[in-house]
Amino acid sequence: MRSWKREAKSFAYAWTGIVMAIKEESHMKVHLFFAFIAIVTAFIVNISKTEWLILLVTIGMVISLEMVNTALERVVDLTTQELHPLAKAAKDIAAGAVLVGAMISVIIGIIIFLPYII
Numbered sequence: 598m599r600s601w602k603r604e605a606k607s608f609a610y611a612w613t614g615i616v617m618a619i620k621e622e623s624h625m626k627v628h629l630f631f632a633f634i635a636i637v638t639a640f641i642v643n644i645s646k647t648e649w650l651i652l653l654v655t656i657g658m659v660i661s662l663e664m665v666n667t668a669l670e671r672v673v674d675l676t677t678q679e680l681h682p683l684a685k686a687a688k689d690i691a692a693g694a695v696l697v698g699a700m701i702s703v704i705i706g707i708i709i710f711l712p713y714i715i
C-alpha cells in the first residue's frame with residue numbers, strides 16, 4: 598500500500614505540472630481567462646445548479662485537454678528533434694482534440710448564457 602507521504606509527493610508533482618502548464622503554455626492562459634469570464638458571468642446571471650455542473654465539467658475538459666496536449670508536445674520533442682510526419686501527426690491530432698473541446702465549450706456557453714442575456 599502506498600504511504601501518505603508518497604501520495605502527498607505525487608499530489609505535489611501533479612500540482613507542479615499544473616503550474617508549469619500555466620506558466621509555459623500561452624493557450625492555457627487563454628483558456629483560464631475565458632473560464633474566469635464564464636464563472637463571473639455565471640455568478641452575475643445566477644445560472645442553475647445543473648448549468649453550473651455542465652459549465653464546470655466543460656471548463657475541466659478544456660483545461661485537461663490542453664494539459665494533455667502540452668505533455669504530448671513535450672514527449673514528441675523529446676523523442677525527435679528532426680521533422681517527422683508521425684511527430685506532426687501526433688502534435689496536430691492532439692491540438693485538434695483541444696480545438697474540438699474548445700468549439701464544444703463555445704456552443705455550451707452560448708446555450709447556457711444566451712437565454713439569460715436576451
Ligand SMILES: Nc1ncnc2c1ncn2[C@@H]1O[C@H](COP(=O)(O)OP(=O)(O)OP(=O)(O)O)[C@@H](O)[C@H]1O
Pocket residue numbers: 670677678679680681682684685686688689692
Ligand atoms: N518534429 C516535428 N516534425 C514534424 N512536424 C512538426 C514537428 N514539430 C512540430 N511540427 C509541426 O509544426 C507545426 C508547428 O509546430 P510548433 O512546434 O510551432 O508548435 P507546437 O509544438 O505544435 O505547439 P506550441 O506552439 O504550443 O508549442 C505543427 O503543425 C506541428 O505539428
